[in-house]
Amino acid sequence: MNEISINIQEELFKIWLEKELLPNFEKWVYESTELKENLNPSFYYELLSFNYKQKNAHPELKKLIESQISQSDVEKWKITKDLLNAKNRTENYSKSIRNFYSLYCKGYDFMDNLAFDYGLTLECPYSYYKVETFDELTETQKQTLINKCYPDIIVEIEKVLNWIENGKIKLIGETNEFGKLEYVDNRTDLEKDIYKEKNKTVEKGSWWEFWK
Template sequence: MHPVELTFYKLVSKEIELTKFENWVYSETALEQTLSSDDYLEIISINYKTPSGLYEAQKVLSKYFSMGKYYEWSIRNVLCKIIEKPNDVHKYIEQCYDLYCAGFGFMDNLGLGYGLGLTCSDDFNGKVDDFYPQIIEEVKRVILWLDSGKIVITGHSGEYQGVEYHDNRNAKEKEPTGYKIQK
């Protein structure tokens, strides 16, 4: 992944503060080579101290980087954290529920089967330990779908339906495993 692209993704996901991003804009030589001269002038002219600074930067940079790739990168980061199991892993498992609610229906097993249970619990650690190692299998399934192109995130906003994606999974792969549908 191109370093400029990675920094853009970190900006969109708010993993980098706007002041640090501003300093990066003024010092990163690859940025000038990546953007057109007009867009480079625009990005260095943004007033990053205003509330609209983030929006304006995203508007310029989104011409160069796919939002579909951004969402895939973001989902992969969450999934990798669940595999790594840091002390605060519960927040990444909960994010699976948020992703499902945001329109990523292929996250149903992780979101509804695991994430929803944590959003209603005060005892994260006890419950999280019960999820392992089964949750790892679900995470690996989603990663496999992304790797194989069975899930392709277009990044186009479907307005009220969330971010659109192409679901090329077969019926068996779409069956819920982490929860049961009530009939």
């Protein structure tokens, strides 16, 4: 993204998340002098001429925004959406929690606590209900398992959000030669807080025994 103010980035992020009403965003686009002064002219014109009343306006606007920002910012927004969904228990937040484990497996090692303490618990609930997948659970079982994550998961979510916001974790939005998602890790050794002892325990026995 071009060097623009935090205020503009936040407004674009809110509408990308579909947390802002289209009429409000449209009004802001027309009235904001800051927007006109900070965006490149072509993007600004596209926002002005966009049909905010068209069918599927939100998805189309998201595509427009994504075409004008860096892949790094898109990746940051996507992971932030999952983190906020899980923190605030909005939308399909159980899917966001499960996605923490998927993101760890794809290369985001800094998600280790969220992945193993919460994401894997939902993704592989065998130790609780003797079934292999979350989708095999009854609705009651799903909710019971989800509730076990709270409130402790919020502390870990806020930790990761702070790392991303403060530049301790810089997402790149690209994969390396091994197909793993890349990021820049500026955390201290203490902040990394990798569960070495837990990992050793897993190696010694069956993983489902470890999660009991």
